[in-house]
Amino acid sequence: NESAPKASKQLNKPASSALKGFNRKSISFNLSSAGNAVVTILNSDGAEVATLRADNAQPGFNTLRWNGENVPSGRYLVRIDHNGSVSGKNAVLK
Numbered sequence: 601n602e603s604a605p606k607a608s609k610q611l612n613k614p615a616s617s618a619l620k621g622f623n624r625k626s627i628s629f630n631l632s633s634a635g636n637a638v639v640t641i642l643n644s645d646g647a648e649v650a651t652l653r654a655d656n657a658q659p660g661f662n663t664l665r666w667n668g669e670n671v672p673s674g675r676y677l678v679r680i681d682h683n684g685s686v687s688g689k690n691a692v693l694k
Contacts, residue, residue: 615687617680620661622691624668627652627678633659635683642677649676657682668693
């Protein structure tokens with residue numbers, strides 16, 4: 601009898617960031633530690649709409665300003681790369 605291999609411990613780092621707000625003027629997120637954060641907005645087709653960077657962002661609540669006035673309403677994926685971990689969340693732009 602062969603037994604199934606045991607599941608390995610977590611391979612991915614837990615997300616160190618979380619999206620808190622998304623509108624046409626700003627993107628807000630929480631960080632668990634200091635470091636650089638790159639926020640990428642992707643449309644429903646996976647095309648990159650915008651990339652924003654926060655160098656030396658501090659832990660806690662952070663806000664980046666952006667101009668989304670010419671971006672159509674709809675569903676987007678907001679991806680946050682921070683200290684080697686990536687988190688993503690679907691968001692609606694009205």
